[in-house]
Amino acid sequence: MKSIIEKLTPYLKKVFNHLHESPEISWEETETTNYIKELFKQKDCKISPFENTTGLTIEVGKGKPVIAIRADIDALWQEVNGRFQANHSCGHDAHMTIVIGTLLTILENGSPENATFKFIFQPAEEKGTGALAFVDNGVADDVDYLYGMHLRPMEELKNGRFAPAIGHGAARFIQGEIQGDDAHGARPHLNGNAIQIGAELVQHLNNIQINPMVPHSIKMTSFHAGGKSANIIPGNATFSIDVRAQTNEVMNLLSEKVEQIVAMLANMHQVSITTSTGANVAAAVLDDDAINVMREAISESVGEENLEPVITTTGGDDFHFYTIKRPNIKATMLAIGCDLEPGLHHPNMAFNHEVIPKAVEILTRALYKTAKINQ
Structure with a gap:
């Protein structure tokens, strides 16, 4: 041979x-x-x-x-x-x-x-x-x-x-979209600021607590909102989340946490937040x-x-x-x-x-x- x-x-x-x-x-x-x-x-x-x-x-x-x-x-x-x-x-x-x-x-x-x-x-x-x-x-x-x-x-x-x-390990890529209305920069009470919602989403992702004995990570990898006009509060945004876990069980738990956080933020800010799963690789x-x-x-x-x-x-x-x-x-x-x-x-x-x-x-x-x- x-x-x-x-x-x-x-x-x-x-x-x-x-x-x-x-x-x-x-x-x-x-x-x-x-x-x-x-x-x-x-x-x-x-x-x-x-x-x-x-x-x-x-x-x-x-x-x-x-x-x-x-x-x-x-x-x-x-x-x-x-x-x-x-x-x-x-x-x-x-x-x-x-x-x-x-x-x-x-x-x-x-x-x-x-x-x-x-x-x-x-x-x-x-x-x-x-x-x-x-x-x-x-x-x-x-x-x-x-x-x-x-x-x-x-x-x-x-x-x-x-x-x-x-x-x-397992890997999952989640795409999301925040859908709301734009508002004048002087009237922030009239809409949900998509950038602020995105920042809160990042914070809540960082607050997820999973068994530290199982390697895992979850983080936002892209966020797009706003345009060239600095006096408009954007109501819409798109984002991506990269999720990693050493086991399929922890991956499913992390994904459930994301769904719960998204539902909570959508309800609190009275906007629509939809998500979909792109690549989904098993452990x-x-x-x-x-x-x-x-x-x-x-x-x-x-x-x-x-x-x-x-x-x-x-x-x-x-x-x-x-x-x-x-x-x-x-x-x-x-x-x-x-x-x-x-x-x-x-x-x-x-x-x-x-x-x-x-x-x-x-x-x-x-x-x-x-x-x-x-x-």
């Missing part, structure tokens, strides 16, 4: 460079989907694109169990050197390259005889909605095991070290069997000295919707230490590319080991 991966490494560098230089934002990954499809159209595998969404799945082998591996394929939209553009600052270009490398290694080394390996190239992870769309399309219906991966920042994992699971639901397989794959591939314990992080990933929506799936995510700096989602994020072939070996070994123990 190592010799195959060594032979593939120069090719994988080209694949990564293409993906890195051709980012596409969530639900617009058309060229990325076509590129991956073209890589394998002459190979001995089953390619399944979708009519209603970007992304695709590729299968090799036959029979049960079905062992899947997921790569997220979308990029972020952010300002880079003064210009807004699509940008792979979360490592999805590396994730795709690793999964492509894993599939190529298996095609070269030999497909399983009594198992199916399913490679899932999923859109819109950054929106928190891609996994749910793939579940709705039946992608996970036959899956028994599911593996994912994510590059980790330097402060979480040292270069060349790997952890068998990532305990992601990790991990499986001990899958973690044990990944732990063994790490030790056998890069040595036990490079094996780290399960990582707990406040970040989120829609990967975990697969196991929430299909509880029978055994799943975990490989954590990859790669000197990632300055940090995830930084416009100039960089990492050590030498971890790509190492991650390919770990995940390839994990797939084979999973097939073997289930025969």
Whole structure:
């Protein structure tokens, strides 16, 4: 296996460079989907694109169990050197390259005889909605095991070290709108000042008390009210709230608190305040069997000295919707230490590319080991 991966490494560098230089934002990954499809159209595998969404799945082998591996394929939209553009600052270009490398290694080394390996190239992870769309399309219906991966920042994992699971937290983005009437600056008693209501909302969010033993945070991340006329008290505003929690239970409790605060402020100021949920990413639901397989794959591939314990992080990933929506799936995510700096989602994020072939070996070994123990 190592010799195959060594032979593939120069090719994988080209694949990564293409993906890195051709980012596409969530639900617009058309060229990325076509590129991956073209890589394998002459190979001995089953390619399944979708009519209603970007992304695709590729299968090799036959029979049960079905062992899947997921790569997220979308990029972020952010300002880079003064210009807004699509940008792979979360490592999805590396994730795709690793999964492509894993599939190529298996095609070269030999497909399983009594198992199916399913490679899932999923859109819109950054929106928190891609996994749910793939579940709705039946992608996970036959899956028994599911593996994912994510590059980790330097402060979480040292270069060349790997952890068998990532305990992601939950994330939820709430959009809101305050609707009232404008008033003259000399007559503040005639309306509810949307800016004042927003300030009170921030204060009440800061006053929420949840069990401090469970990591969580809630904060306003945008607020827009008023215009160019300084003598008008604005009655309308829009705002966004970012909510994070290490467990799904605490996330639901925080969301309930937001609803209660919004209802109280709307009643007190006699205005309408409406909210809606944008991205809604669940906390990790991990499986001990899958973690044990990944732990063994790490030790056998890069040595036990490079094996780290399960990582707990406040970040989120829609990967975990697969196991929430299909509880029978055994799943975990490989954590990859790669000197990632300055940090995830930084416009100039960089990492050590030498971890790509190492991650390919770990995940390839994990797939084979999973097939073997289930025969």
